[in-house]
Amino acid sequence: MMRFSTLMKKPADWMSGDVHQTPVVLTSRVRLARNVTDSPFPGWAKKRERQLVFGAIRGELEALGVMKDGFSHELSELETVQKQVLVERHLISREQAARSEGSGAVVNRKQSLSVMINEEDHLRIQAIRPGLELQEAFELSQSVNRGLESKVDFAVDGTLGYLTACPTNLGTGMRASAMLHLPGLVLSDLINQVLKGVNKMGLAVRGIYGEGTESLGNLYQISNQSTLGESEEEILERLSKVIGDVAVYEQQAREKMAKEDGILLKDRVGRAAGVLGNAYVMTSKEALNHLSMIRLGATQGMVPESMVAVCDRLVMESQPAHLQWNSGKKIEPEERDVLRAQMIREHLQSSFPAAIDDIDQSL
Amino acid sequence: MKCDSCQEKATVFYTQIADGQVKKFVLCEKCANEQGITNPDGLLSPGELMGVGAGAEGDSDVLPFESAEECSACGFTLEDFRKIGRMGCARCYEAFGSELAMRLPSMHKGMVHQGYLPEGLLKEQALRGKVEALEKELREAVESEDYEAAAGLRDTIQELKKGGKGGGK
Numbered sequence: 200m201m202r203f204s205t206l207m208k209k210p211a212d213w214m215s216g217d218v219h220q221t222p223v224v225l226t227s228r229v230r231l232a233r234n235v236t237d238s239p240f241p242g243w244a245k246k247r248e249r250q251l252v253f254g255a256i257r258g259e260l261e262a263l264g265v266m267k268d269g270f271s272h273e274l275s276e277l278e279t280v281q282k283q284v285l286v287e288r289h290l291i292s293r294e295q296a297a298r299s300e301g302s303g304a305v306v307n308r309k310q311s312l313s314v315m316i317n318e319e320d321h322l323r324i325q326a327i328r329p330g331l332e333l334q335e336a337f338e339l340s341q342s343v344n345r346g347l348e349s350k351v352d353f354a355v356d357g358t359l360g361y362l363t364a365c366p367t368n369l370g371t372g373m374r375a376s377a378m379l380h381l382p383g384l385v386l387s388d389l390i391n392q393v394l395k396g397v398n399k400m401g402l403a404v405r406g407i408y409g410e411g412t413e414s415l416g417n418l419y420q421i422s423n424q425s426t427l428g429e430s431e432e433e434i435l436e437r438l439s440k441v442i443g444d445v446a447v448y449e450q451q452a453r454e455k456m457a458k459e460d461g462i463l464l465k466d467r468v469g470r471a472a473g474v475l476g477n478a479y480v481m482t483s484k485e486a487l488n489h490l491s492m493i494r495l496g497a498t499q500g501m502v503p504e505s506m507v508a509v510c511d512r513l514v515m516e517s518q519p520a521h522l523q524w525n526s527g528k529k530i531e532p533e534e535r536d537v538l539r540a541q542m543i544r545e546h547l548q549s550s551f552p553a554a555i556d557d558i559d560q561s562l
Numbered sequence: 563m564k565c566d567s568c569q570e571k572a573t574v575f576y577t578q579i580a581d582g583q584v585k586k587f588v589l590c591e592k593c594a595n596e597q598g599i600t601n602p603d604g605l606l607s608p609g610e611l612m613g614v615g616a617g618a619e620g621d622s623d624v625l626p627f628e629s630a631e632e633c634s635a636c637g638f639t640l641e642d643f644r645k646i647g648r649m650g651c652a653r654c655y656e657a658f659g660s661e662l663a664m665r666l667p668s669m670h671k672g673m674v675h676q677g678y679l680p681e682g683l684l685k686e687q688a689l690r691g692k693v694e695a696l697e698k699e700l701r702e703a704v705e706s707e708d709y710e711a712a713a714g715l716r717d718t719i720q721e722l723k724k725g726g727k728g729g730g731k
Contacts, residue, residue, distance in 0.1 A: 236652055239636045243650040319648075341678070348680050354652035357687040360675030362652040366662055367669050371677040401671070428672015 211310030232372035249301030283520030370427030383452030416487030468496030481540035565590035
């Protein structure tokens, strides 16, 4: 079985940071909600019932070829900081991190598949792929579903489809989403217009970091809302088309900015590089927004392309639980900002002299 | 839960969908009988029932139903469902089916699953589609007084249903 420390050391295979694959769409994610027939849903089940379901499903999951030698834990076996790290890696949900006995997660070695047991539903099968690969992500999650369905009796109805704890997930039980980096649309003030259009297509949009309408780091998630009345293929096709369109708008906005406001764009990227490379106290909000500018600069040839992977990794590792786990001790929030600044400085020092040269040359 | 017209225990749950507006009320059996709700053919027009004068009956679908107060499998109640919007177990979907049917249109693109199903259920679903088509033919045959065809159709349907029970999940 994979240890927590191994999982931490190995970046997930979807964190590839390949600029050609992920200039705008960072990741695609599909999750399938499934429940067993003979036990109440986790929110209504008694502890004993939850534990029985957990034991049975965990065993079947670990036996699946695709999950071989993966990470498998009951949440009660993990420390709070470890649970938070899994949340920050999108391997479990915030809601599930609050649970303990009779609830857990099985993750494959590549961290491309993660199955939450006894979250809101008995099973939440999740697959993550880099770039815009919703169909591939669906097939990956479906491979776990098919592997389990001959062994576990899933609650499914010919008319209503898969029965879920919340009726908003009925039918396919599928929520598909993509994470997009949209600094071009934000800086050209086109973001609200585009997001409204996405909403009109019956899709949901939200900022990934930050509260309410604020989106830190210009990162957005687009997902389907309806799960009943259309096939998985229809949902994925519409979603892929809309996300593909948004990615094109974003690329156009970036090119227009580089052409018409080149000096302004270089100024933003250069200032972000200056702050990240020289600050000693850095809040997560500041880090996310500056890293967003460096990532943008890397896709526009202002800083080396390899900076895309560095940015994506720093966005992940500058989160509170990652900082605390990597520091190996309990840290206070103010101390966190110091550690964050230090980690970013250290990561960037090697790449930055070259980066700043690139900015000069692109002037 | 008490009846909307008197103080008796309510046993009939009535949902009216007209012009996209959903109206719900609950009645005891006596009041429901007086209103003609337990007999769909004897329904008053929605307008009359709501006490707002005659309504345009053609514009509305009236779904009279009785809904369970509690899921017999897991003990989750209709009140629980109304409060938290979630079900207690898979069987709750039968117990609170009518309440659910009312909520689905605002959540989803359709009311019927179109996606992936395990093989056993797929067969069952195909069979049901076949039976439904034949039943429609049967009704048409009866209407056109073609009793010979109707008898044949009836036998085929019965056979299919029998076979389906043996082979289904």
